[in-house]
Amino acid sequence: MSDALLEVNNMKKHFHLAGNQTLKAVDGVTFHIKRGETFGLVGESGCGKSTAGRTIIGLYDATEGQVLFDGQDISRLKGKGLKQYSRKIQMVFQDPYASLNPRMTIANIIAEGMDIHGLHRGKARMERVHSLLEAVGLNQEHANRFPHEFSGGQRQRIGIARALAIEPEFIIADEPISALDVSVQAQVVNLFKKLQRELGLTYLFIAHDLAMVKHISDRIGVMYLGKLVEVTTSEMLYSNPQHPYTQSLLSAIPIPDPDVERRRERILLKGEVPSPLAPPSGCPFRTRCPHAMDVCAERMPEMKETEPGHHVACHLYE
């Protein structure tokens, strides 16, 4: 795993709530992301995918486990080392309306990171802002405007320009397109792909839209109630999904093709995701799983490699 840019080892993030309750938002996930690849993290609301992203970038401190970036444990970073780390990793948020300061001009929003890290000072500052705006498909005149003057898609481009400003190696995109209209989603996804080709970026792409995640990602991790249940390449995930949750997730997604829809048989899951405050014992999916066995209630299955590059945590494969 020497080519891994990011390694996440048994990462946990628990929140302590009032009344002595513990919310295990992320409960022991392990995966790695190779340099230059896009890793997609999918799952339904409340599965912990956003918390995982926020813990990796350091917005939350991990309760347990390790996040290694370029071989360095980020939880041990302090002062200068932490500042250097924050230069290499940036985030693009879901809501382009809430994530841009309405009282700052676009130029100042984009350049804030550069100012903090002392990059591109003086005349070079504005030049850099202009070239970033062009790189994301906006133009120079936009630099002196304010966020409210832009549409959702344009704001998301500004958010991407801001993330790129300090030349990061790694970008975490948390639902970057779910607030956008379909025709604009494709524009932003293509922009992500173009920037990756040109700048050699590594992405962690967090989203609930599996069709879009499959389109953009090289490998995908599927999360359910704070646990990773399956990790594999995006082709294998679609052609040979092994975890019963992945199978039903794929089966639930409607395909924009009436003939295909008429022929399709659905695996309809019963019930809903249990509360993460009181997760089921053993495998978290067992309460909705069509194949649940006695052992599933007893212990959480280990992640097993079932074929090269395909990892599944399910007792069916043990």
Added chain:
Amino acid sequence: MSGNLLEVRDLQVSFRTYVGEIQSVRGVTFSVKKGEVLAIVGESGCGKSVTAQTIMRLNPSPPSVIKYGSILFEGKDGVVDITKMSDKQMESIRGAEMGMIFQDPMTALNPTMTIGKQITEGLLKHQGLSKNEANKQAVEMLKLVGISNPEGRMDQYPHELSGGMRQRVMIAMALSCRPKLLIADEPTTALDVTIQAQIIELMKSLQEKTGASIILITHDLGVVAEMAERVAVMYAGMVVEQGTVDEIFYNSQHPYTWGLHRSVPRLDSNSSEELVPIPGTPPDLFAPPKGCPFAARCPYAMSICTEEMPEQFTVSGEHSAACWLLHPDAPKVERPAIAGGIRA
């Protein structure tokens, strides 16, 4: 009305605001047959929700104004024009003969009323049932939409239920008086996919049981392919193309419909295929362009497109599209190969 439950003809709806008049719906014509599912698709701001809200007359006037057109609905007492009804007359139709499901079940349900009270409200008002009978029927409805322990749920409040459960409650409310028309405005957009699949299944089975017509408003072409029989594609306040679901998916004629199909990735397609986005953004409806509203984003735009709005050209039967490319004198344009599903 020849088998139609609803006919919307040349409907124009505007909102008067302090910065000017926004022309949200600019001449929309479509019909809904008895017992069918018609999907209205389009992106935010295209006027699909305003059209639906106008059919239910949910928009207060002012600021909204129905500028032109009619909405004919075959109700209990014969065909009525919704646009000409008084508020009082609407009260006897809304909820009784038309029901609506909204996108966000948290804001659409009243947080201070129990589930039971909200479902029986319509039954008490429209069907003249006693409180006991209404309660009994509400429990029946909850059972019908697949809610476990319906008697117990009657006394619960919306915040005690999950999103999927709330949406089931809203469906129970909308269908409690057995309306002939159900308008579902993005009914699954706020839900997770596995819950979306459950709700779609539920709506399909209820439609079979009750024979109600459904207007399904959505931006998700997958949901359209799964549920709809006919589709109307809206753009900038107009219907730019309509036809059967097969016509819209396999033989679409409008470049905007092509653009929609090409910008969504398919789960079952090869991911190395590039998405083809539609460049630019929809026009400003405070000052809509003179000609075709899509011309500025259309790769096939001709000079007439910016001058004059195209009429609805009939493609075949009920399939029509508003595009100058369908004019006999227009140059022939190949429909892009991946615009829509490929017939297997």
